[in-house]
Amino acid sequence: MKEIVVYPHPILRKKAEEVPLIDGEVRDIISEMFETMKEGDGIGLAAPQIGISRRIIVVSVDEKGFHKFALVNPRIVFFSKEKSIMEEGCLSIPGIRAEVERPQSIVVEGFTRSGRAVRVEASGLLARVFQHEIDHLDGVLFIDKVVKAERNRVEKELKELFSDSTVSG
Numbered sequence: 076m077k078e079i080v081v082y083p084h085p086i087l088r089k090k091a092e093e094v095p096l097i098d099g100e101v102r103d104i105i106s107e108m109f110e111t112m113k114e115g116d117g118i119g120l121a122a123p124q125i126g127i128s129r130r131i132i133v134v135s136v137d138e139k140g141f142h143k144f145a146l147v148n149p150r151i152v153f154f155s156k157e158k159s160i161m162e163e164g165c166l167s168i169p170g171i172r173a174e175v176e177r178p179q180s181i182v183v184e185g186f187t188r189s190g191r192a193v194r195v196e197a198s199g200l201l202a203r204v205f206q207h208e209i210d211h212l213d214g215v216l217f218i219d220k221v222v223k224a225e226r227n228r229v230e231k232e233l234k235e236l237f238s239d240s241t242v243s244g
């Protein structure tokens with residue numbers, strides 16, 4: 076299990092690097108990510124959250140069946156016009172939850188831990204988790220996308236929770 080990197084650590088704002096080859100090292104990272112996600116009671120995790128700036132995500136979503144898998148170099152190739160609002164949280168931003176509007180369904184492409192190319196159609200919670208985790212790979216956090224009505228509240232909570240670490244940063 077790895078330590079989860081907490082906001083405002085700068086790695087969370089970096090664009091993560093493509094994985095050129097899915098080798099044993101990458102598979103070890105994936106195993107650590109699954110363990111760390113489980114320990115944190117999360118439903119998704121991106122590699123930068125354990126301090127590794129590479130394009131790897133894991134998800135574990137129990138909705139309309141159980142979906143547990145890792146994706147390397149994931150890419151969203153379709154976003155639905157239809158959107159939905161759901162409350163989100165993040166293991167790297169403990170204590171804060173807020174509503175975020177995102178496309179309701181997506182198609183994502185990437186590679187499994189064994190290096191097989193896959194294409195996944197997702198909607199509802201699974202689509203939500205994919206978008207949240209893939210945003211992490213581009214240095215984007217859910218607090219950047221909070222619905223207007225909750226923005227002030229979230230900013231205030233962020234200041235209260237993380238002002239100490241910002242100062243000592």
Ligand code: CO
Pocket residue numbers: 164165166167207211
């Ligand atoms: Co997150």
